[in-house]
Amino acid sequence: MNTSDSLPRVRAAVDRLRVESGEPVCAYVYDLDALQRHVRWMRAALPEGCELYYAAKANAEAPILDTLAPWVDGFEAASGGELRWLRQAQPGKPLLFGGPGKLDSELELALDQPGCTLHVESLGELHRLAAIAERLGCKASIFLRMNIGVPGMGDTRLMMGGKPTPFGLDEADLPAALEALRGYPQLHLEGFHFHLMSHQRDAGAQLMLVRAYLDIVHRLQEAYGIKVQIVNAGGGFGVDYAEPARSFDWLDFCEGLKRLLSERQEALRLRFEPGRYVSVGCGWYVMEVLDIKRSHGEYFAVARGGTHHFRTPPAQGHDHPFVVLRGTQQPVVQDTRVTLVGQLCTPKDVLARQQPIAALAPGDCLAFSLAGAYAWNISHQNFLMHPPPRMVFLDSGPPGTAG
Ligand SMILES: Cc1ncc(COP(=O)(O)O)c(C=O)c1O
The missing domain is CATH 3.20.20.10 (Alanine racemase)
Structure with missing residues (x-):
């Protein structure tokens, strides 16, 4: 489950988002080429006599399904809603x-x-x-x-x-x-x-x-x-x-x-x-740091978005892995531990606790990896009426052509 190959593309996509929008970055970025490489690798290893379906409950975004379709035998649905969506998005599969x-x-x-x-x-x-x-x-x-x-x-x-x-x-x-x-x-x-x-x-x-x-x-x-x-x-x-x-x-x-x-x-x-093993690696949830503060002796980085977009960390009860994409500002904190939180008015809106951070400033982005499955679609998206994240699908060609 190696996600580091995607990082330069994710970084470039975040730079484009910064230029396009006057607002701080908040986005899911999916590397569809990485997804295709992964599913092809899975398929190639599977012996004769075995079939591979994808459980759409993990992530049923249309570009994800389109990328997977040539390499899977079909899709699994777990509700009438998923069935209707799959019928529309993947007719004949x-x-x-x-x-x-x-x-x-x-x-x-x-x-x-x-x-x-x-x-x-x-x-x-x-x-x-x-x-x-x-x-x-x-x-x-x-x-x-x-x-x-x-x-x-x-x-x-x-x-x-x-x-x-x-x-x-x-x-x-x-x-x-x-x-x-x-x-x-x-x-x-x-x-x-x-x-x-x-x-x-x-x-x-x-x-x-x-x-x-x-x-x-x-x-x-x-x-x-x-x-x-x-x-x-x-x-x-x-x-x-x-x-x-x-x-x-x-x-x-x-x-x-x-x-x-x-x-x-x-x-x-x-x-x-x-489901999870197929699509988790292709997705990144990216949040721009808005504020860095100290509370009762601990540092907090408050970033744009939160667990209403990305419920995976509380659902798994873990500190989610991430990388810092440094912006242009001088660091506000260096070589210290920081808790990474979103914008919600609940102390439960935590994506990772007391993480070692080399350098961080407002304007930097936190890119959470392994966010391609059970992430956006399991989140309580309407809470507090914050806007949804941008959805960015990186793709170097039509499905079936990227190597
Ligand atoms: C019947 C069934 N099949 C497949 C899956 C997909 O599981 P996973 O995403 O862990 O591969 C699930 C998940 O809940 C399931 O209930």
Whole structure:
């Protein structure tokens, strides 16, 4: 997860923003060429028999989707809103529709979308979907999302399965689901879906999970006399924000997958649907320092914007990594620790606490890296009615051409 290659381009974009606007800088800057290089690298490492979808919940800005589209098999949506947006922004691209609490109107929308596969999260949803498909006279491909614990699976800060959660079916509900499906010719069971956790940074542990998913599906096929084509092993590949080099080791994981698939002569295809690991590295949130002050012995830098644009630091409970883009003013503080805050009238508006700073002055910019996923779109954007950040997409050519 190396973001330093983007820094000169981000710096140049910030310089352009300074010239264009009379106001202090506040912007998201996305390096689309870096995004393209990253997704191509991910794709190239993935062995034959594996599919790569992008979970749009991480960041569904149109240029991000356009950049990814040539290199992914499709997109995953987790709401009717995302489904509608993806249909408009990426017409014709295969879609997956998952998530709990789907409305009837959302199920109808998915059924109306050619090439959309539904991830069924409960028995109740299965019956509703079957009734709607019958009423509309259409057929649907479905996956059953399973919440099955895997011995030794470990845990992360964000667990969706292997314990009580609102996601997926317990194995105890599977016989009833399969029995129901025998009476629902309008629904085709294409596969099983697993997403037990996000923030998984251990490639070996994730490989063990994938092996367990394949074993489980093998066992279910034998036990129930069914045949499916695909196992969706979810997303959740983790990013270490403090030490990006210790993020999920994709190459190691893909090597392991290659061995796993060759050992098993697996007839099943494997599908992945990561979000964060795909887009996090391409985004930067840039804030211009407005004021530097001392309070009860500690320095604070107050910068334009805040957690209403960039909720990632409080959401993760961490000090977000950043670099200082020095402006032209003489430093006000040097070789000291500074807390970096936004403009909100709450002491919670902190992006990084007591950070070592070599030199800082008003007019300098703080460029927060790893801001391309679960950042702007998870933020409480209307709080205090501050204006939105500028959105800058750096791109050296049409999607598919940058190297
Ligand atoms: C079902 C499902 N798939 C994929 C993802 C994407 O996860 P990540 O962004 O951690 O890769 C999520 C995240 O919540 C999810 O719930």
